[in-house]
Amino acid sequence: MAAKxxxxxxxxxxxxxxxxxxxxxRDFSTHTWPYQMMYRGFGPPGWKQQEQWxxxxxxxxxxxxxxxxxENPYTTEPGKxxxxxxxxIMGGKTLHWGRLSWRLSDLDFKAATHDxxxxxWPISYAELAPYYDRAEEFIGVSGNNDGLAHVPDGxxxxxxxxxxxxxxxxxxxxxxxxxxxxxxxxxxxxxPKKFMKGRRKCHYCGHCGDGCDVNAMFNSVASTLxxxxxxxxxxxxxxxxxxxxxxxxxxGKASGVAFVDRVTHVEGEAFAKVIIVAASTLESTRILLNSxxxxxLQGMGxxxxxxxxxxxxxxxxxxxxxxxxxxxxxxxxxxxxxxxGIFIPRFRNLDAASKQKKFIRGYGFExxxxxxxxxxxxxxxxxxxxxxxxxxxxxxxxxPVGMTVRAAMLSRFENYAEIDTNGVVDAWGIPVLKMHxxxxxxxxxxxxxxxxxxxxxxxxxxxxxxxxxxxxTAPGRIIHELGTARMGNDPKTSVLNKFNQMHDVxxxxxxxxxxxxxxxxxxxxxxxLALTMRACEYITDExxxxxx
Amino acid sequence: MExxxxxxxxxxxxxxxxxxxxxxxxxxxxxxLEARGKTYAVVFLPNQATIVDHKLVxxxxxxxxxxxxxxxxxxxxxxxxxxxxxxxxxxxxxxxxLAGTAQTAQTATSDQKLEQEKGPETDxxxxxxxxxxxKYDDLGRPEVEATGSLGFVxxxxxxxxxxxSKSLGIPLDMSDVQLGARLAPTDDLARDLQLLFSDVVAAxxxxxxxxxxxxxxxxxxxxxxxx
Numbered sequence: 001m002a003a004k005x006x007x008x009x010x011x012x013x014x015x016x017x018x019x020x021x022x023x024x025x026r027d028f029s030t031h032t033w034p035y036q037m038m039y040r041g042f043g044p045p046g047w048k049q050q051e052q053w054x055x056x057x058x059x060x061x062x063x064x065x066x067x068x069x070x071e072n073p074y075t076t077e078p079g080k081x082x083x084x085x086x087x088x089i090m091g092g093k094t095l096h097w098g099r100l101s102w103r104l105s106d107l108d109f110k111a112a113t114h115d116x117x118x119x120x121w122p123i124s125y126a127e128l129a130p131y132y133d134r135a136e137e138f139i140g141v142s143g144n145n146d147g148l149a150h151v152p153d154g155x156x157x158x159x160x161x162x163x164x165x166x167x168x169x170x171x172x173x174x175x176x177x178x179x180x181x182x183x184x185x186x187x188x189x190x191x192p193k194k195f196m197k198g199r200r201k202c203h204y205c206g207h208c209g210d211g212c213d214v215n216a217m218f219n220s221v222a223s224t225l226x227x228x229x230x231x232x233x234x235x236x237x238x239x240x241x242x243x244x245x246x247x248x249x250x251x252g253k254a255s256g257v258a259f260v261d262r263v264t265h266v267e268g269e270a271f272a273k274v275i276i277v278a279a280s281t282l283e284s285t286r287i288l289l290n291s292x293x294x295x296x297l298q299g300m301g302x303x304x305x306x307x308x309x310x311x312x313x314x315x316x317x318x319x320x321x322x323x324x325x326x327x328x329x330x331x332x333x334x335x336x337x338x339x340x341g342i343f344i345p346r347f348r349n350l351d352a353a354s355k356q357k358k359f360i361r362g363y364g365f366e367x368x369x370x371x372x373x374x375x376x377x378x379x380x381x382x383x384x385x386x387x388x389x390x391x392x393x394x395x396x397x398x399x400p401v402g403m404t405v406r407a408a409m410l411s412r413f414e415n416y417a418e419i420d421t422n423g424v425v426d427a428w429g430i431p432v433l434k435m436h437x438x439x440x441x442x443x444x445x446x447x448x449x450x451x452x453x454x455x456x457x458x459x460x461x462x463x464x465x466x467x468x469x470x471x472x473t474a475p476g477r478i479i480h481e482l483g484t485a486r487m488g489n490d491p492k493t494s495v496l497n498k499f500n501q502m503h504d505v506x507x508x509x510x511x512x513x514x515x516x517x518x519x520x521x522x523x524x525x526x527x528x529l530a531l532t533m534r535a536c537e538y539i540t541d542e543x544x545x546x547x548x
Numbered sequence: 549m550e551x552x553x554x555x556x557x558x559x560x561x562x563x564x565x566x567x568x569x570x571x572x573x574x575x576x577x578x579x580x581l582e583a584r585g586k587t588y589a590v591v592f593l594p595n596q597a598t599i600v601d602h603k604l605v606x607x608x609x610x611x612x613x614x615x616x617x618x619x620x621x622x623x624x625x626x627x628x629x630x631x632x633x634x635x636x637x638x639x640x641x642x643x644x645x646l647a648g649t650a651q652t653a654q655t656a657t658s659d660q661k662l663e664q665e666k667g668p669e670t671d672x673x674x675x676x677x678x679x680x681x682x683k684y685d686d687l688g689r690p691e692v693e694a695t696g697s698l699g700f701v702x703x704x705x706x707x708x709x710x711x712x713s714k715s716l717g718i719p720l721d722m723s724d725v726q727l728g729a730r731l732a733p734t735d736d737l738a739r740d741l742q743l744l745f746s747d748v749v750a751a752x753x754x755x756x757x758x759x760x761x762x763x764x765x766x767x768x769x770x771x772x773x774x775x
Contacts, residue, residue, distance in 0.1 A: 049732035081634030469682030
């Protein structure tokens with residue numbers, strides 16, 4: 001997004017991408033059927049455990065979108081695992097992201113004022129709202145305006161329709177006093193706008209995570225980079241792994257970056273007047289922590305000592321699943337092509353009436369009810385074999401329903417990433433991160449509440465509940481790692497100012513999830529895009545004024 | 549054959565090899581490395597575990613081979629544990645450890661098989677998976693996967709003693725190599741070793757318990773390495 005915004009404003013931009021270029025025709029498996037793949041698309045037994053054991057969302061179709069853990073280590077404290085899912089390829093995680101596009105509200109930006117914990121963001125919803133508008137219109141988001149103050153409405157294409165089971169679940173939620181709304185997803189459900197060249201309307205094939213070959217889902221390869229390239233001011237250098245930012249020894253400002261070629265291992269340097277770090281939350285922080293110099297003894301931008309701190313993820317793993325007897329045995333229809341579901345927005349700690357004694361903040365539920373190519377419930381819920389087993393699978397696979405929590409994690413100083421002090425490096429000799437993160441009692445109490453509430457909603461909807469509770473996901477598994485270079489008004493307690501500009505080094509900007517002050521309970525990408533647009537506008541103004 | 553206890557000089561003409569990756573099979577760490585278009589099979593066979601300066605050190609032989617050529621061994625290689633990565637997923641099942649036997653049946657527990665089939669929790673099709681068997685703490689709150697009693701080590705990162713790549717015939721500078729040892733057991737001995745490594749790492753990380761728990765854990769690890 002930064003490349004698009006800045007080239008459009010007349011800047012010459014060099015993008016250093018750590019991974020290879022992407023060729024959609026070769027690399028996307030959008031319409032590959034399981035029977036065209038070895039092992040029906042599941043891959044050889046144990047393949048993921050060999051090289052990509054932490055790349056949870058990688059399938060055998062999409063494995064090349066992800067890093068190899070064997071080349072890209074990181075370390076953790078004993079007993080405190082962290083799952084770090086990473087993409088190193090042109091387009092990065094936008095090639096396979098979940099596409100859920102929610103706005104944060106002042107309940108999130110001013111959460112500390114609301115409940116007294118942590119810090120507010122240095123911006124309000126009103127300041128970011130115009131950029132949310134622009135981001136939604138550019139990427140194309142389908143959804144409804146639902147009139148919920150804590151889930152602000154936006155500029156949407158028509159929502160994807162609910163399935164029968166989702167309507168049943170929505171009614172069940174309403175019986176318990178909660179709303180259930182269509183997911184807001186970055187997928188084109190109407191004719192593309194003029195500037196959306198090369199993008200087409202979603203045809204509901206359901207393989208978004210394997211690369212969308214019609215570019216109905218937003219990704220940077222089909223959307224931002226072509227527009228940037230069309231200006232003639234963009235240079236892209238793939239396979240360029242940044243080691244650190246180079247400091248000008250006279251001024252202490254950033255003068256460029258040092259990188260190593262992923263394939264040839266040849267070292268290189270690139271120089272620029274403004275550096276934008278957007279390598280994803282933890283990779284960006286790793287680069288900054290590795291950028292030590294006489295001017296920046298603890299890493300670039302770390303005079304406050306908070307760089308790497310306040311690491312959060314959302315948590316999941318808690319919920320309930322089952323089936324709707326009323327839908328069992330109906331004729332199967334293609335419902336999994338939608339590849340998204342419905343959402344029950346946060347309903348705890350919104351006001352005095354919903355205030356909880358045991359936890360602050362809140363959670364929502366991502367829910368779905370649809371047939372799918374592989375009848376997942378048949379594996380665990382139905383036993384037996386032979387003709388009777390097949391009959392039971394056919395009967396129930398049209399009726400599954402499930403809901404799983406997406407919950408806020410409190411931003412706490414004691415959850416952090418640092419450069420591994422034992423000297424562990426990656427395959428290119430670059431020092432790696434060590435993660436220190438665990439949930440607090442607040443998250444544990446929230447999980448207990450979510451487990452009980454999900455079962456209540458499912459039963460109210462008329463479902464037979466087969467599985468409840470679960471285990472909280474290990475931090476990182478939801479792939480919403482945020483914080484570690486947070487923004488704030490006080491340079492003593494934050495890394496960036498409210499325009500994503502480093503307090504310590506004025507010509508460095510961090511425009512990814514590292515800048516988040518708190519996590520809310522919503523997917524972060526739309527907010528990252530809006531913040532980036534805003535930061536680029538600021539860069540343009542400051543550059544013109546000669547302040548960079 | 550050679551002994552790698554002395555540090556050979558760095559080899560400036562060669563590309564530096566920073567990391568090696570290997571997966572534990574039975575009691576052997578099994579991996580590959582690439583150099584100038586050739587793929588070398590690499591094995592590390594530790595036969596002793598000791599604690600030196602509060603760090604786990606494995607000692608054993610290391611072999612390098614290319615197809616249709618004899619394996620070249622370095623007889624004494626030490627691997628000093630630098631750090632670990634906690635595993636995530638279904639915890640290995642604790643069972644009665646094998647005593648002095650090396651069973652390597654290619655088996656996986658039913659939970660491990662289910663984990664492989666289940667697929668991730670994902671926004672793409674939210675909520676359409678079964679939930680892990682619930683486990684609760686004393687306050688009735690759900691546990692966090694792969695922590696506490698469900699915790700285990702997924703990767704051990706070792707610093708290898710310097711390797712003289714010249715005598716091994718490998719065109720790389722191997723004077724300072726890190727071994728990433730992945731624990732993803734598919735056989736009973738590797739499964740036992742994963743738990744034993746996890747016990748030793750936990751004991752090393754908890755200094756107050758070290759005296760009581762490290763000794764037995766280390767003994768058990770040595771027994772398994774020599775079985």
